[in-house]
Every structure is written in C-alpha cells, then in structure tokens.
Amino acid sequence: MMPKIQIKNLNLWYGKFQALIDVNTGIEEKKITSIIGPSGCGKSTLLRVLNRMNDLIEGIKTSGEIIIGKENILLPGTDLIKLRKNVGMVFQRPNPFPLSIRKNITFGLEIHSARSKDTLDEIIENSLKSVLLWDDLKDKLNSSALELTLEQQQRLCVARLLPVKPEILLMDEPCSSLDPIATGRIEELMFELKKNYTIVIVTHNMQQAARVSDDTGFMLLGKLVEFNKTEKIFTNPEKKETEDYITGRFG
C-alpha cells in the first residue's frame, strides 16, 4: 500500500544551517508514527515541514519531495490553505483562543465559510465526542476555553482541528505541559483517533513513543538515522546511535 506521506531526499536549510539532511521515509495511513531524538535534532522541523508551517521563518529553503495525496507539497504553487486543512497541527502548549468553547471549535469553519449538511451544533457535538469531552462540556459550551484544565484545553485543540476534516494530525510534543495522568488520557485519545486519522507525533519522551506508536523514527543532527516498527526500534535497533539513545547513553 502507498504510504500516506512519502518523504524523498528531503533537505532543509535555515539560512546557511542545514536542519534536515537527506530524509527518506514513508508514513503509513491510520497509524501513529513517532519521531524521537535529542533536542535540536530536527524532529520539530520535520514535523512542521509537513504542513509548511516552517514557511513563517524567513530564509528557509528546501529540496526533495514530500508527497501527500499524489501531490508534492514542497512545490512553490502548493495551495497552503488546502494543505493545512488536510494536515492539522496540535502544538506543544495547549493554545485555545481566549474565546468560548463553541467559538474555538467553529473557528475553522468560519474562516473557510464551509457549508455542510450538518448543523453547527452537530459538528460541535461530534468534534467534542471524538476527543471524549462531550459529556464534560456539553452544558458549558459558551464558557471560556481558558477555564478548562490543561488536559481539556489540549483535547479542545484537537477537537478544533476536526471540523475542517483533516486526514493527518501532527502533534508537536502534545503532552509536554501535562501531568502523567493527563498524558495517559491524551495517549488513549490518540489510540481512539488512529481509527480515522494518520498521526505523526514528535516526542521527547521515549516511553511515550514506545507506548503509543506503530512506527518510530530516530533522528540525530538532522538525519533520520533509523526508521522502523516501534517494537523493532526499541528491542533490536539496527544502528549503534539508536541503541545508545534509547538505552540512555546520551540525549
């Protein structure tokens, strides 16, 4: 089967600094793929190139191909609006807008003035159900999203992506500001979401990668050193660097 995202000979420079060096891999549909590696290895850069959020940085340059749905999204003429609707992103810190819960979820629909058979209420309900928040929040949709706990806020940030119907969810260390219990519950949510979405997660937390992901990539100094089934990476890695990292010899 064709991978959902195919990365071929990807190089990326911030000015003169090369942050990604000849990355090649394929990310499978409806699987969780995690990317691990020490700080500054380029894992967030790799994640952010998948929805071209890196474009915000001046002096960025890329070469190679990233194929999503038969299109090379690195080409200059790429429709970034369509791409970002298809590839949603959850950030490190929960960052709901300081608006009501309802407004947070409908934000994407409003900017795309999307028409849909479902009414707004149905969309809100479905989105909140997908992130398992509906029962807790159904009676206070009009209260501020900032009154929620951090875990709920992060769930809401996932729910906010869903109305525009993405296929791929990118998560940039989504649990780094959460406590272990909340982290566990977000991981359960990821299992739930995997049924419908392709998920790529960047994480500092190796145990998390081992727990949640189907495939794991290990990055070091801009190179994707090893990419394989998670089980294989954590039990019998092929490369010496991978083994050193997962056994805690550095990083």
Added chain:
Amino acid sequence: MNSRVSQKIAFTVLFLSALVTILPVLLIIVVIVKNGISAISWEFLTAAPTNGMRSGGIFPAIVGTFYLALGATAISLPLGVMGGIYLSEYSKDNMFTRILKLGIVNLAGVPSIVYGLFGLSLFVIYLKFGVSLISGCLTLAIMELPSIITATQAALHSVPRSFREVSLSLGATKWQTIRHSVLPHALPGIITGAVLSNARITGETAPILFTVAAFYLPHLPSSVLDQVMALPYHLYVISTQIPGISKSTTYGTALVLIVFTLSLNLFGIILRTYLRRQKKW
C-alpha cells in the same frame, strides 16, 4: 560622610525630584479652578459669546473642539490602524520599512506650528478647502497619526505568537488570521491609544490657528467647509486680544478646556483598566 547620612540625603533629593513633577500639575489645577470656577454657569456653557466676547458663553468653542477631536480621530484612526497592521504584520525588514519607521518617528517630532503651516499650504490653499473644519481635522489627524500607529504596533505585538500559528495551521490566510485571531485581541490597546492621543491633540492651538479656528463666530458650523471656534484658540484670543476681559472668563475657559482633555484621558485610563481585566492570557 557617614553612610546613614548619605542615604538620608539621597532619599530626600530623589523624593523631592519626584515631588516636583506632580507640583506643577497640582498648581495648574488649583490656580485655574480657583480663578475660573466663578465663571462657570449654565449660560457660560450653553450660550454664544456676546459683547465683544467679554460676556455670554463659550458654547460654539466647546462644540468646535468636540467636532475637531471627533473628525481628526475619524480620519487618523482607520489610517493609523491599517498602517500599523502593515508595519507590524506584513512588512519585511528592508530599506523601505526602515524609511517608513523613520518617517513615523520624525512625524511625531515635528513642532505643532509646522503642522499648522503645512495644513495651511496643503489643505487650505493648495486643495482649496479654505479655512474650514475639514482642513483643521486633516491637520490634526496627521498630527495624531504617529501615536496611533505606534499604539497599534504595540497592541499587535502583545498578542501571543501562538494565536497566529494556530490560525495559520488551521488553513486561514494571513489576512483572516489578522482579522479574526489577532486584531480582536489587540483592539483594546488600539482604542486606548487612540483615546489618549486624541486627548493630546484636543488642546493644541498651533495646528488649528491657520486651518480652521475662527476669531469670533457666534453660531455653529453647518458644513465641513465652515470655520469653527475652538477652545484653545478662543482662550488665546481672549487672553491676548480682548482688553478689559474679566479674569474669571479667561480662567473659566481654561477650566473647561482642561476638564475636556482630562476627562478624555480619564476615559482612556478607565477603558484600558477595564479591557485589561477582560484579557486572560
């Protein structure tokens, strides 16, 4: 010298220096209120001047100043906000941007009488608006522009970067991002900045001297091409050109002007406090 003594001296000197800044404000208010309060009456506030401006009221001047403040802000607020958005969100750091920013700094530093002469030559003479409300509003608007642009930039800057990132990552265009997830959160700061800069230009005399202010005009303007009386200029006129005018009339006019600007300031400060309390990030 004993360190305890030097500490005492330093404290005293610093405290007195700080005190000096508040003293003029208090003195101005005390002197003006003391000399002017007796002139304030219903007639003074609602009637036109009579008897060579020695008696009657200052109503046309109050209305004139109100129109000028309103008109100047109506012009400079949209322009300044849009310019501020461009500079803060769109412009890249290049020669053109640096020249623009230099222009704003310099505009803020131009003496007010120069604005007056500029308004006279451009609006009154060249564009043939004549000495009129519209010329005065435009002149004051240009003067107000730098502070509104600066306030806009500062307010946009204070909106967290994550708001922009989230919005863009949801597929919004840059303009949608600014319109829906940046501007609404910057609005309180922008409005406050506008009110405060408005309070500042309300008391200006030089920019309106040649562009709008009427020496004596006992009725209200009927179009933007009419002249108006204005409080600062009226004050200048009655204190220098009208012999034998009672002291209380002059100070009464000053009192009205100062109450006008101080209440605008106060309104701005209350607005800022209120809106800041609404912000939660």
